[in-house]
Amino acid sequence: MTSEIAVQAEGLVKEFGEVKALDGIDLTVNRGQVVGLLGPNGAGKTTTVRILSTLLQPTSGRATVAGFDVVKQPDEVRRAIGLTGQYAAVDEYLTGRENLRMFGDLYHLAPSYVKERSAELLDWFDLTDAADRPAKTYSGGMRRRLDLAASLVAQPSILFLDEPTTGLDPRSRLGLWGVIENLVAQGTTVLLTTQYLEEADQLAEDIVVIDHGRVIAHGTSEQLKDQIGGDRVEVTVVDPAAVGRAADALRSVSSGEPLVEELRVSAPVSGGSTILVDAIRALDLQGVEVTDLQLRRPTLDDVFMSLTGHAAEDEVAPAPKKGRRRGKRGGEAA
């Protein structure tokens, strides 16, 4: 392996008694890359991170982190990583500063460095004013920031973030995204798990979708979206009688067969946004009056739906639900 690879997992299997939490996960994270592990609750995201961060031993398969085997060289792995779990795992009775000092001491860092570093982190995470208050007085967002700060004390080259924003309000979430983007800009390698498609889309260059302990898709956000077909032009007409003419108009600019759903007609297209201009001309030529015309990119939600048959935020459910979204998709497939 080359030093360009920060995290590599091959065929990770983890069984808890009868339950197979991981069923052969392969994963590669290059240095400086942000990889998002996306999947619903119970898909195996946390188990994967726990194996990579040496908390759990795989039933079979192997993994290296920073070039060290997670089973045979756990201490070397632990020195190279920072881990922020699903909970804000800080001591709530200690102050923010005391927490950072404790974790710095446990990383075996020089006391003078721990002192300086704590001050730098508290400042950077905007916690200086609260630094000497017990962490239990902190808001949820502040605790998460302290939690993240604690995993950065030793300047790890690889950061594992297990659902870093679960349970945060939108503003705190945005703030944390900014922090993560900033760390990445400085070359930190990040493997993050999330069940928020928006989050994976925003932060990760490379997304690994897992479900039932298996990797079911892998690629950039764009690649995943392309997998279920590219953009679609969607037009909503005023007059139900005009639907046929609208379909004809779209057919002339589209790369596939238009789909009609009541007043809405959509069709797959290739090419950039100039396609909208062509669509307008074609519709005008047919004399179709429209209330809405848009070029719609598929969201990761669509990707997840088409890959797994259930929405990402759902608990793992064997049978797909007949939701509103599902109905729409069914129409398209017809």
Place this chain on the structure above:
Amino acid sequence: MSTLTMNAPVPMRRPIYGWTIHDGLVVARRNLIQTVRVPELLFFSLVQPVIFVLLFAYVFGGAIPIPGDTASDAYRQYLMPGIFGQTVAFAAASSTVGLAEDMHKGLIDRFRALPMAPPAVLIGRTLADAVRQILVLLVLSITGYLVGWRIDNGLLNAIYAYALLLLFAYTVAWIGAWIGLYMPNPETANTAGLVWLFPMTFLSNAFVPLSSLPGVLQVIAAWNPISALVLACRELFGNPTGAGGDYWPLQHPQLYTIVSCVVLIAIFSTLSVRRYRRTTSR
């Protein structure tokens, strides 16, 4: 947003002693800070033994005769080492609850992902819980003094007795730690941490003379390390002993106390560290 230093060399500490001790002390300091930050917890952990002293001294005291001592305050003299023994045994419960809480809050995951010595979290927990008993013993001793208990056999012997009590506290803290690592949540730990302590402390000579216990129970009580501890303390404090009976542990209470502590620490620290290496937060 300014940039955060992420790729600078990180200066490391050189250990003065082994990392296990260093890390253990770091965690112990953290647990003791907790005690200071939640004084209510310490207060109520003191209230219970003080209430026990008052209950036994004034409510049950007159009903329990002490063999070989007919003085009117004999039971109070007899009682105090028993209360000491029982109280330090309850240090185990705080280890159980403390570890269950650390697991519940995800702190154990964080500790386990650090390049620290694996036994350190457990050493820090048990050490802090034993150290806290120093204060508890101080408050209890003062309470005892107020109800008429006296140290009657010299200061050195008394210090030896307190040392045995703290050794015992540290021992049961390891048992409590081991239980704590199996707890699904802090609520269960609150109960499970205590249930075994009541039979263990009452099936002994702590509150009643051994001779008052029926056959099998008497044998169990005689071999219960807490009986040897309490008897050793009674001898060292110069309090009435209530006669030991014909059992080896009670003929050599100090030796039996130390040996059983060492053996129990060896067993439960091994079991706990093994469990700790596999445990993850829930």
